[in-house]
Amino acid sequence: MTVTRTPSERITLASLRTGAEKTRRQGRAKPAHWPSVGFLRPPHYAPLVRHDLPAPADLHLHSTFSDGTEPPTEVVARAAEAGLKTIALTDHDTVAGWDEAARATRAAGLVLIPGIEVSAKHRGRSVHVLAYLPDPNAPELAGLMARVRDDRVGRAERIARNIARDYPVSWDDVLAQRTGDATVGRPHIADALIAAGVVASREEAFAAILHPAGPYYVGHDAPDPGEVVRAIGAAGGVSIIAHPAGRGMLPDDVIRALIGDGLGGFELEHRENSAAGVAHLRGFVDQHDLIVTGSSDYHGIAGKPNRPGENTTAPEMVERIVRAASGTDPVLP
Known part of the structure; x- marks a missing residue:
């Protein structure tokens, strides 16, 4: 449902900072997944100016x-x-x-x-x-994103094991390139190839070893x-x-x-x-x-x-x- 507001009621940076908009949202619980930064799930508001x-x-x-x-x-x-x-x-x-x-x-x-x-x-x-x-x-x-992430990990491991037949890069080397909660993928394989001295850049890796037409490639779902x-x-x-x-x-x-x-x-x-x-x-x-x-x-x-x-x-x-x-x-x- 669209909420109709007068010009003085439009959402502005000032209203959000002073709590005026918060007052209008009383009764709407903040989702538990964003406690530190305060993301909200609002209804349709009038456009921000x-x-x-x-x-x-x-x-x-x-x-x-x-x-x-x-x-x-x-x-x-x-x-x-x-x-x-x-x-x-x-x-x-x-x-x-x-x-x-x-x-x-x-x-x-x-x-x-x-x-x-x-x-x-x-x-x-x-x-x-x-x-x-x-x-x-x-x-x-x-659910869609989880499905893609899960497939990406298995695909990356298969590609890495294919590459390991010809180059000094292991699956553990690939995992070492991942930061935090990142889902491992082909860019991390490229980084492992760079670390091993096989290629000089991600661009070089994707242009040859990781190219879809290359012998190591595995498709994804x-x-x-x-x-x-x-x-x-x-x-x-x-x-x-x-x-x-x-x-x-x-x-x-x-x-x-x-x-x-x-x-x-x-x-x-x-x-x-x-x-x-x-x-x-x-x-x-x-x-x-x-x-x-x-x-x-x-x-x-x-x-x-x-x-x-x-x-x-x-x-x-x-x-x-x-x-x-x-x-x-x-x-x-």
């Missing part, structure tokens, strides 16, 4: 809780150095980094949009769906994109297809079906997208009034060459995401 979502905004960054090379605190520091004011931490299939990122953004004076990059697969091709502001405890979404989009919607989140015009595009009939499932939009400003693909997808954006985002897909200085703020999302699009979501609140400084 534009100046309460400061620009520029980069809505796609990774940390060591998935395949990034820097912990959330360092990712936030890099974002602040780049002049960003609003960011989203979107680790693959996990919310384990949200708490640290929230503390870091508050300390740095940035706004955090909690997010996830959820893995999917269509006819053998990997598809990534960004989920913004979902309830991480929603059973369907949590992931849900259908439609299942992911529906799960994100059920969790009160907003779904955006990541880098949709790169690495091959989804067929038009699949895109139309995803829009019917509740897809929110596309990440059109991304270095991997082709100009022709972006132009084609803008037709869907115009026809269905979809959200358009721009992001760096930052993985750390030692990760991919992507840098924080190289692409950003327009303030009105960030506002639309916040307005449409009902699973989790942005974290304000």
Whole structure:
């Protein structure tokens, strides 16, 4: 149900800081999974006013809780150095980094949009769906992510054992590259290869030894994109297809079906997208009034060459995401 408010009742940074909004939320219990940073699961509120979502905004960054090379605190520091004011931490299939990122953004004076990059697969091709502001405890979404994480570990071990036949890298070497609660995956295998002196960088590892066409590769299991989009919607989140015009595009009939499932939009400003693909997808954006985002897909200085703020999302699009979501609140400084 949409809550109607007068202009003086609109949610602002000031109202949240002074407790005015807290008073309006009395009776709504805080979920037990965010005691330290105060994430809430609100009803649909009126949109935050534009100046309460400061620009520029980069809505796609990774940390060591998935395949990034820097912990959330360092990712936030890099974002602040780049002049960003609003960011989203979107680790693959996990919310384990949200708490640290929230503390870091508050300390740095940035706004955090909690997010996830959820893995999917269509006819053998990997598809990534960004989920913004979902309830991480929603059973369907949590179950999908757990399924993907479990498969990723077994897959990584099989790849590592294949590689060990020809290179001095063991499964224990791979596990040693994992930080904290991160789910082990191919990036950690790449890091083990670097540590062993086999390759000089992750890029070199993925271009050869870890390439899908190589002799060591093992495929992975992931849900259908439609299942992911529906799960994100059920969790009160907003779904955006990541880098949709790169690495091959989804067929038009699949895109139309995803829009019917509740897809929110596309990440059109991304270095991997082709100009022709972006132009084609803008037709869907115009026809269905979809959200358009721009992001760096930052993985750390030692990760991919992507840098924080190289692409950003327009303030009105960030506002639309916040307005449409009902699973989790942005974290304000």
